[in-house]
Every structure is written in C-alpha cells, then in structure tokens.
Amino acid sequence: KAGVTQTPRYLIKTRGQQVTLSCSPISGHRSVSWYQQTPGQGLQFLFEYFSETQRNKGNFPGRFSGRQFSNSRSEMNVSTLELGDSALYLCASSLVDPGTNTEAFFGQGTRLTVV
Amino acid sequence: GQQVMQIPQYQHVQEGEDFTTYCNSSTTLSNIQWYKQRPGGHPVFLIQLVKSGEVKKQKRLTFQFGEAKKNSSLHITATQTTDVGTYFCAGPPGRKLIWGLGTSLAVNP
Numbered sequence: 456k457a458g459v460t461q462t463p464r465y466l467i468k469t470r471g472q473q474v475t476l477s478c479s480p481i482s483g484h485r486s487v488s489w490y491q492q493t494p495g496q497g498l499q500f501l502f503e504y505f506s507e508t509q510r511n512k513g514n515f516p517g518r519f520s521g522r523q524f525s526n527s528r529s530e531m532n533v534s535t536l537e538l539g540d541s542a543l544y545l546c547a548s549s550l551v552d553p554g555t556n557t558e559a560f561f562g563q564g565t566r567l568t569v570v
Numbered sequence: 571g572q573q574v575m576q577i578p579q580y581q582h583v584q585e586g587e588d589f590t591t592y593c594n595s596s597t598t599l600s601n602i603q604w605y606k607q608r609p610g611g612h613p614v615f616l617i618q619l620v621k622s623g624e625v626k627k628q629k630r631l632t633f634q635f636g637e638a639k640k641n642s643s644l645h646i647t648a649t650q651t652t653d654v655g656t657y658f659c660a661g662p663p664g665r666k667l668i669w670g671l672g673t674s675l676a677v678n679p
Contacts, residue, residue, distance in 0.1 A: 488667070497671035498613070498658065511666040545612060558603065558615035559667065 457481065459548050459562035467568045473534040476565045480527050480548030487529040488559065489521060492543040501544075504529055536569045543567075574661050576670030584678050589646040591673035593659035600662055602635055602642045607672070608655040616644075616657075649677050 460479040468474050480487050488511075489501040500513040504523035521531040527548075533540055543566050547559035573596045583589050593602065601620040605613040617626055619635035619642060626633045632645045646653055656672040 490669075495671075498660075498669040500666060500669070503666060513666075547613075558618060559605075559613075560615070561612040563612055 459546060459560050461544075461546050461562035461565050463565060464563060465566045465568075467570060468536050469570055470536055470538060472536050473532060474536060474567060475530055475532045476544055476546075476567075478529045478531075478546030478548075478562060480529070480546075481560055484548040484550050484560070485527055486549045486551060487523055487527065488547045488549075489529070489531050490545045490547065491515075492545055492564070493541075498545070501531065533567075538569050541567060541569045574659060574668045574670040576659055576673055578673055579671065580674045580676070582676045582678070583649050585651060586648050589649050589653070589675055591644050591657050591659075591675075593642045593644075593661075593670050595640045595661050595668075598639050600639075602639075603660045603662075603667070604633060604642075604644055605658045605660065606655050607658065611655075613658060646675075649675070651677050651679050653677055 462477045486505045488503040490498045491501055492498050501515055501519055502509055502521050503511040507523045518534045523529045543564045545564045546562045549557045549559045551557055575594045577592050581589055601618055603618045604616040606616055607613045617633050619633055622639050623637045624635040630647045634643045642659055644657055654677050656674045658672045659670045660667045
C-alpha cells in the first residue's frame with residue numbers, strides 16, 4: 456500500500472508570505488501528526504489530528520495552524536513566514552494513536568526555506 | 571514540562587565496534603518507541619517497548635526498557651556502515667509523542 460505522501464517536497468518562500476503543506480496519510484490511518492525538524496532541535500511536535508479534530512498541540516505560535524479533512528488528509532499552514540521557520544516539516548500517520556501501541560509512519564517531508 | 575533526554579548527541583565509531591544510546595524521561599512512559607533516520611531521509615520505526623524491564627532484539631540491535639519505565643537504551647553490536655544515521659527515542663506520556671533530540675551515529679569503515 457502507498458506510504459505517507461507529502462507535497463510539495465521543496466518550497467522557497469519570502470518572509471511575510473504564507474505557506475500550505477499537504478499530507479496524505481496511509482489509507483485507513485486516522486491520526487496525522489506534524490513535526491518541525493531543524494538541526495540541533497530534533498523533532499518538535501506541532502499538532503496532531505484525529506478524525507478531523509485537533510487533539511494535541513505543541514508549543515508553536517498561532518501562525519502555525521492545521522486541519523484535517525474527512526478523508527484524513529491534512530494540511531498545515533504557516534502565516535507571516537519568518538526566517539526561523541526554515542525547516543523540514545514532517546507528517547506522520549498512524550492507525551489510531553501514535554501515543555498508544557501503534558507506530559508512526561513518516562512522509563518524506565517538505566523542506567521549507569524562507570528567504 | 572515533559573522531557574525526553576538522549577545521550578550521547580553524537581557518536582563516532584570504527585566499524586565493528588559496539589554502540590549504545592540512552593534515553594531518559596522525566597516522567598513515566600506507557601511505552602517507548604525507537605526510530606532511525608538515515609541522512610537525508612525520514613524517521614523509520616524500529617521497535618516499541620511496552621513492559622517494564624522489557625528487552626527486545628532485532629539481529630544486532632538490542633532494546634531495553636527500564637524497570638521504572640523512565641529510561642531505555644539501544645545497543646548495536648559490531649556496527650556496520652549501514653547503521654549510520656540518527657536514532658531517536660520517543661515516549662508518549664499521554665497521547666502526544668515526545669521525542670529525544672537523537673543520537674547521530676557515524677561509522678568509519
């Protein structure tokens with residue numbers, strides 16, 4: 456079966472712009488989590504959606520938002536981009552809940568560069 | 571807040587040497603997961619440990635979960651160049667996975 460698909464793979468944006476990233480989870484998976492990965496900071500949890508509801512949120516400013524559609528596909532949006540938002544954004548899907556006994560499957564990520 | 575610490579941050583070994591990374595949580599974990607990320611790749615699930623004191627093996631990799639369910643370790647016997655990458659532990663104090671910063675392993679052939 457197809458894995459987790461993230462689009463686009465690479466993106467260059469200018470400060471102040473906004474960006475929308477997309478994630479299609481594995482078929483049947485209802486939980487989608489988003490992470491920001493930067494060198495030296497590891498994986499920083501952004502938020503998690505389950506059945507179209509945001510269940511958990513990390514410590515990121517309100518410029519970072521997301522949503523999940525009825526088909527489990529998810530989008531995250533970053534408004535008023537800052538240079539510090541440059542990072543690899545990873546999406547992970549799991550069958551039910553990444554905090555219980557199910558593994559998270561990651562997409563290839565979207566590499567965002569803000570100039 | 572809830573934290574998961576991993577040490578060491580970096581490890582450089584000669585091929586054939588052993589390698590161990592340690593993961594310590596500030597809170598008790600219901601389970602712990604380990605992932606491997608190759609350079610330029612994305613994290614890939616390795617294993618999940620659930621029971622106190624649990625030990626699991628995958629070929630040359632040995633995973634342990636502490637008795638208090640607050641720490642874990644990953645040990646690789648006789649490293650190979652294919653083991654290169656960053657190893658992450660992740661614990662779910664609740665439903666939200668909290669990740670360690672990872673241990674980056676470099677292997678000299």
